[in-house]
Amino acid sequence: MSAPPARVVTAELVKLRGLPAVVGVVLGTPVVAATLAAAHAAAAAAGASAGGLALATVPYLQVATVLVGVLAAGTEHAGRQIATTLTVTPARWRHLAAQSLAVAATSALTACAGLAAALTAAAAWGPGDGVPGARSGVRPLLGALVALVLVGLLAHAVTVLTRSLVGALVATLTLLLVVSPLVAAVTEHARWLPDRAGSLLYLPGRDPVLGPVGGGLVLVAWVAAAVLAAGCASARRDV
Amino acid sequence: MSGVRTLTAEIGKLAALPAAWVAVAVATLGSLGVTVLNAAGVRDAVAAGDSAALGYTSAVEAAFSAVPLGTVGAVVLGVVAMSSEYTPNGTEAGGGRQITTTLTTTPSPWRVLVAKALAVAALVLLVAAVTVPACLAVAHQLVGDVPDVGAPHDAVARTVGTAVYWVLTALLALAVTVVTRSGLVPLVVLVVNSSMVSFSLLVGRLTPLARFLPDAAGISLFARDWEPPGGVALAPLAGGLVMAAWAVGALAAAGLVLTRRDA
Numbered sequence: 239m240s241a242p243p244a245r246v247v248t249a250e251l252v253k254l255r256g257l258p259a260v261v262g263v264v265l266g267t268p269v270v271a272a273t274l275a276a277a278h279a280a281a282a283a284a285g286a287s288a289g290g291l292a293l294a295t296v297p298y299l300q301v302a303t304v305l306v307g308v309l310a311a312g313t314e315h316a317g318r319q320i321a322t323t324l325t326v327t328p329a330r331w332r333h334l335a336a337q338s339l340a341v342a343a344t345s346a347l348t349a350c351a352g353l354a355a356a357l358t359a360a361a362a363w364g365p366g367d368g369v370p371g372a373r374s375g376v377r378p379l380l381g382a383l384v385a386l387v388l389v390g391l392l393a394h395a396v397t398v399l400t401r402s403l404v405g406a407l408v409a410t411l412t413l414l415l416v417v418s419p420l421v422a423a424v425t426e427h428a429r430w431l432p433d434r435a436g437s438l439l440y441l442p443g444r445d446p447v448l449g450p451v452g453g454g455l456v457l458v459a460w461v462a463a464a465v466l467a468a469g470c471a472s473a474r475r476d477v
Numbered sequence: 478m479s480g481v482r483t484l485t486a487e488i489g490k491l492a493a494l495p496a497a498w499v500a501v502a503v504a505t506l507g508s509l510g511v512t513v514l515n516a517a518g519v520r521d522a523v524a525a526g527d528s529a530a531l532g533y534t535s536a537v538e539a540a541f542s543a544v545p546l547g548t549v550g551a552v553v554l555g556v557v558a559m560s561s562e563y564t565p566n567g568t569e570a571g572g573g574r575q576i577t578t579t580l581t582t583t584p585s586p587w588r589v590l591v592a593k594a595l596a597v598a599a600l601v602l603l604v605a606a607v608t609v610p611a612c613l614a615v616a617h618q619l620v621g622d623v624p625d626v627g628a629p630h631d632a633v634a635r636t637v638g639t640a641v642y643w644v645l646t647a648l649l650a651l652a653v654t655v656v657t658r659s660g661l662v663p664l665v666v667l668v669v670n671s672s673m674v675s676f677s678l679l680v681g682r683l684t685p686l687a688r689f690l691p692d693a694a695g696i697s698l699f700a701r702d703w704e705p706p707g708g709v710a711l712a713p714l715a716g717g718l719v720m721a722a723w724a725v726g727a728l729a730a731a732g733l734v735l736t737r738r739d740a
Contacts, residue, residue, distance in 0.1 A: 259661060274679065281682035297674040301665060317567060404496050404560075404660060408553055408668065412503065415672035416545050420511050423542070424518035 243336065246327050250310075250340035253319075260309050260344065267302040267348050268355035271295050275356035279364035289378060291360035292353055293440050296382050297415065299352045300433065303345040303390030304410050310341045311394055312403025320477045330473040334398065338391055338465065345390030349383050381439030381450060388457050389414070392432055395464035399471055429453075432460040480592070483583050487558075487596040490575075496557040501600070504550025504643075505608045508543040512612040515539035516619035523620075536616035537632050543612055544639055544699050548671040551601050551643040552664070555650030558597050560660030576740045586735040590655065594648055594728060601647045605640035631701075634713070638698030641717055645724045646671070649691055652727035656734050681705045691727075695720035 241249075254260050274295045282291060314320040327333045357379070397406035414433045422428035429435060429445050438445055438453025448456065491497050516539040562576040583589050613632060646667075653663040670676055670692055681687035688694060688705050696703055697716040704710060711719060 277679050277683055281679075298669070301669055305665065318569070402496075404553075404557065404664065405499055407661075407664060408499070408503070408549070411665070411668045411672075412507070412546070412549050415669060415674060416549055417507070417511070419673040420542065420545065421514060424514050 241327065243332070246332060246336040247339050249326070250337045251343065254306075254310055254340055254344050257309055257313055259313075260306060263302050263305045263309070264344065264348050264351070267299065267352040270302075271299060271352035272355040272359035274298055275359040276363045279360050282365060286364060288357055288361040288364050289375070291364050292356040293378060293382055295352070295356045296386065296437070296440060299349060299356075299382075299386055300389050300414055301411065302348050302352060303386045304393040304407070304414070306344050306348055307341050307390040307392070307394030308397045308403060308407045308410065310337055310344075311397035311401075312406060315401040315477075316403060324477060331469050334465070334469050334472060337398075338394060341390055341394045342387050345387045346383065348390075349386035352386075353379055353382060378440040378442070381442075381454075384454065385433075385436035385439045385457065388436060388461050389433065391461050392457075392464050395461065395468040398468035399464070430456060432457050435460070480588065483588055483592040484595055486582070487589075487592040488599070490561075491554075491558050491593075491596050491600060494557055494561055496561070497554055497600070500550040500553035500557070501604055502550075503553065504547040504604050505611075507546035507550070508608050508612055509615060511543035511546055512540050512616050513619065515542050516616040519620050536620040537613065537635070539620060540609070540612040540616040541635055541639070541699055544642070545671050545673075547605065547608060547639070547643050548646050549668055550604065551647040552650045552667040552671060554601060555597055555647035556654045556660045556664050556667070558593055559651055559654035560658070560663075563658045574740070580740060587732050590728065590732050590735055594651060597647050597651055598644050601644045602640055605636075605643050609636045609639050635699050635701070638713055638717065642695045642698045642720070645695060645717075645720045646692070648724040649727050652724070652731040655731035678705065685709075689719055691720050691723035694723070 275291055278291050278294045279286070279288075314323060323333060324330075327336070393406065393410045396410055397403065400406045400409070413431075418428065418431050418433050421431065422434060429438075429448055435448060435453040435456035438448055438450050439457075442450040445453065516536060519536070519539050562579060563574055565572050565574050579589055580586065583592075613636070650663055650667050653667070654660060657663055666676075675692065677687055677690045677693040680690065681693060688709075688711055693705060694711055694716040696705075697710045697713045698720075700710075710716065
């Protein structure tokens with residue numbers, strides 16, 4: 239006997255809502271994003287568009303969706319909650335799929351709020367055209383949203399795999415924020431790294447080999463591989 | 478307990494943390510990996526004759542470009558040394574926190590803090606003493622004999638500077654974690670700040686005063702020819718002293734918080 243999928247997803251959403259750290263991330267992200275966009279706007283040269291300034295905050299917004307993904311899985315293993323979870327939903331893949339959906343929804347909410355706040359702040363304080371998205375269009379912003387959600391899912395899968403909150407958090411943030419820029423300074427093959435490929439979704443034309451679609455697919459492939467590894471691992475171990 | 482025994486206890490506790498060894502691995506193996514990539518890039522660029530694309534052709538630069546990974550390791554060490562004290566055990570094991578045991582055996586919070594700071598500093602210093610010379614040696618091996626272009630590179634001073642930067646970063650992380658008691662916030666903020674999208678660099682685009690922020694002040698310890706956005710970097714010695722003042726101030730504040738709190 240198992241619960242219908244909708245109820246499993248709802249349960250995961252309720253658990254996320256019950257984590258003070260996740261609520262803090264969702265509520266804090268717009269504030270931080272607006273501050274960062276205002277700082278970028280104050281430092282920007284004349285003619286910078288509000289959309290471009292908002293997209294400059296995406297590397298920081300990655301931290302928010304990574305936190306959502308890591309906290310969702312990491313807190314299960316911090317205590318004995320995972321035992322309760324797997325008693326209620328014994329099918330590992332079903333649980334992983336439901337939690338991934340909940341993480342995707344929460345990441346999307348966080349990213350939307352962050353991008354909207356950044357766009358508003360950039361339009362208010364920026365030197366540019368004053369009309370949000372007028373020059374850059376809406377597509378890069380949607381691309382940024384997709385990239386941010388996928389990064390959150392990647393962080394979630396890594397955490398399910400490692401079962402360690404601190405370990406997964408440090409590993410993911412180091413890969414995204416430290417290793418990727420260092421590698422990109424040295425070799426063009428850095429375009430295959432998840433965040434570099436994902437950035438083509440909102441900064442198209444930056445890479446001669448991968449287009450926006452190609453970059454998005456590379457990031458999807460990273461996420462699929464990580465989720466597959468996480469699912470196989472959790473299906474084979476006790477908790 | 479005597480001071481030496483408190484220090485021994487802190488070293489034992491630090492060495493028993495899996496996260497501490499992950500941090501050491503990130504700092505050592507991560508730095509070596511990035512150095513290998515950098516040095517191979519320099520070698521290929523020189524062989525292809527387009528070294529202008531990289532901006533430098535020296536093995537020393539290739540090695541010191543890897544410093545941020547060691548900074549991440551130092552942050553993790555400083556944070557987990559303290560956050561592990563406050564992590565509750567599982568409920569089936571009583572849900573206790575290590576800090577109560579620590580303060581029972583060593584009732585002076587100042588002594589605990591100093592011992593912890595010394596233990597963290599010693600481990601980070603050890604990591605730096607192994608990692609930076611190893612990175613330099615690997616880079617020299619890979620790059621070989623090429624005419625150096627780029628910044629002057631006093632390798633010895635920068636090696637010492639890197640070690641000092643890592644130690645001070647770890648101490649700042651430790652002090653912040655004493656105040657927050659949870660590792661999550663300091664970990665996120667400080668790892669972001671060790672990266673290319675550092676908050677300090679962003680603030681530096683708004684006000685030249687940002688070069689006095691702890692991490693930005695210390696960058697000249699290991700980087701040469703580095704210009705913060707919208708300002709002139711502090712000299713290595715001045716920057717190191719500013720960063721050290723931040724670290725001492727933060728530890729003093731942490732000690733005061735620790736003495737005024739139950740645990």
